[in-house]
Amino acid sequence: MYQFVPIFFLISLSFTLTLSYPTPQTLNLRPQYYNPKLPLPSTLSSSKKFEGSSDLVHLNYHMGPVLSSPINIYLVWYGKWAQSQKQLIKDFILSISTVDKTSGSPMVSDWWRTVSLYTDQTGGNISRKVGIAGEYSDHVYSQGNHLTRLTMQQVIANAVKSGPFAVNHKNGIYLILSSDDVTVQDFCRAVCGFHYFTFPSMVGYTLPYAWVGNSAKQCPGMCAYPFAVPGYVNGAGAPKALVPPNGDVGVDGMISVIGHELAEVASNPLVNAWYAGEDPTAPTEIADLCLGLYGSGGGGGYMGQVMRDGAGRTFNMNGRSKRRFLVQWIWNPVLKACSGPNALD
Numbered sequence: 001m002y003q004f005v006p007i008f009f010l011i012s013l014s015f016t017l018t019l020s021y022p023t024p025q026t027l028n029l030r031p032q033y034y035n036p037k038l039p040l041p042s043t044l045s046s047s048k049k050f051e052g053s054s055d056l057v058h059l060n061y062h063m064g065p066v067l068s069s070p071i072n073i074y075l076v077w078y079g080k081w082a083q084s085q086k087q088l089i090k091d092f093i094l095s096i097s098t099v100d101k102t103s104g105s106p107m108v109s110d111w112w113r114t115v116s117l118y119t120d121q122t123g124g125n126i127s128r129k130v131g132i133a134g135e136y137s138d139h140v141y142s143q144g145n146h147l148t149r150l151t152m153q154q155v156i157a158n159a160v161k162s163g164p165f166a167v168n169h170k171n172g173i174y175l176i177l178s179s180d181d182v183t184v185q186d187f188c189r190a191v192c193g194f195h196y197f198t199f200p201s202m203v204g205y206t207l208p209y210a211w212v213g214n215s216a217k218q219c220p221g222m223c224a225y226p227f228a229v230p231g232y233v234n235g236a237g238a239p240k241a242l243v244p245p246n247g248d249v250g251v252d253g254m255i256s257v258i259g260h261e262l263a264e265v266a267s268n269p270l271v272n273a274w275y276a277g278e279d280p281t282a283p284t285e286i287a288d289l290c291l292g293l294y295g296s297g298g299g300g301g302y303m304g305q306v307m308r309d310g311a312g313r314t315f316n317m318n319g320r321s322k323r324r325f326l327v328q329w330i331w332n333p334v335l336k337a338c339s340g341p342n343a344l345d
């Protein structure tokens with residue numbers, strides 16, 4: 001359900017890390033495999049128990065719909081957004097359906113393939129087509145500098161009432177992105193993002209939506225991990241943050257959270273389809289199961305093997321326009337394990 005804040009992150013760090021960033025090796029600009037050996041934040045105490053022991057995971061289908069027709073994303077930019085930041089996020093979303101490999105392999109679309117393995121009771125798989133169907137900018141902070149779960153729905157209501165923003169019950173995802181100066185209920189204390197659906201009394205319709213915030217000025221060490229580490233981690237031997245693939249700690253950090261939430265909305269849009277656990281008010285969903293895992297050999301508190309380019313930027317998948325992204329893995333219902341396109345096997 002939620003992308004949790006890794007509250008207990010690193011507190012029990014009891015060994016010394018020597019994270020070296022070799023000065024970029026001359027002229028070798030080909031990405032190399034790289035295992036940062038950064039201890040994972042977590043709540044991974046919660047996902048850790050799933051690693052390698054799929055018997056413990058009881059991911060169940062609860063008979064509700066998944067998003068099986070081509071998915072339309074409606075973007076709501078809340079607050080102040082630079083054009084370049086918007087473009088970075090849109091490039092990630094549009095990469096989900098980009099199969100052209102000229103940007104390199106593996107692709108974001110290979111990552112979404114795991115998501116598309118989920119079906120509903122009609123046998124329909126989650127669609128592999130994901131597009132941006134509309135954008136709405138609330139740059140006047142219509143609900144102020146603090147959003148709650150309810151005022152967020154008011155923002156969606158305003159967007160839906162404005163002309164070009166369709167009411168799309170069938171295959172729409174309304175994605176609210178808040179800028180780094182906006183505080184949000186539970187943000188940085190309990191969550192980095194979440195998804196749910198709107199209520200007819202607030203919005204007029206039941207529409208699946210997700211929210212993700214830019215944590216750059218509020219809690220990057222939690223929500224933009226591993227591109228920032230918590231402030232209390234310092235001193236000799238403390239792990240260094242990794243270099244973000246697109247040079248924007250806050251937005252590069254949001255990308256993995258956006259991927260997490262989109263995978264979960266697609267597989268559990270009305271919170272009655274795919275989740276583990278008995279409690280539908282706190283479901284463990286297909287991305288929650290792999291929180292903090294980005295590559296092979298991850299687990300036991302490590303993010304796993306990712307890639308690093310000649311300038312030290314870390315990533316694990318490629319997108320359109322030669323973009324690179326670092327995105328967490330997803331629970332694979334066929335393999336009954338977390339999987340991602342950069343797996344080494």
Ligand SMILES: *[C@@H]1O[C@H](CO)[C@@H](O)[C@H](O)[C@H]1NC(C)=O
Pocket residue numbers: 116117118119125333334
């Ligand atoms: C649909 O999901 C099933 C079950 O996971 C899988 O075997 C099949 O390959 C998927 N089909 C497509 C087109 O992705």
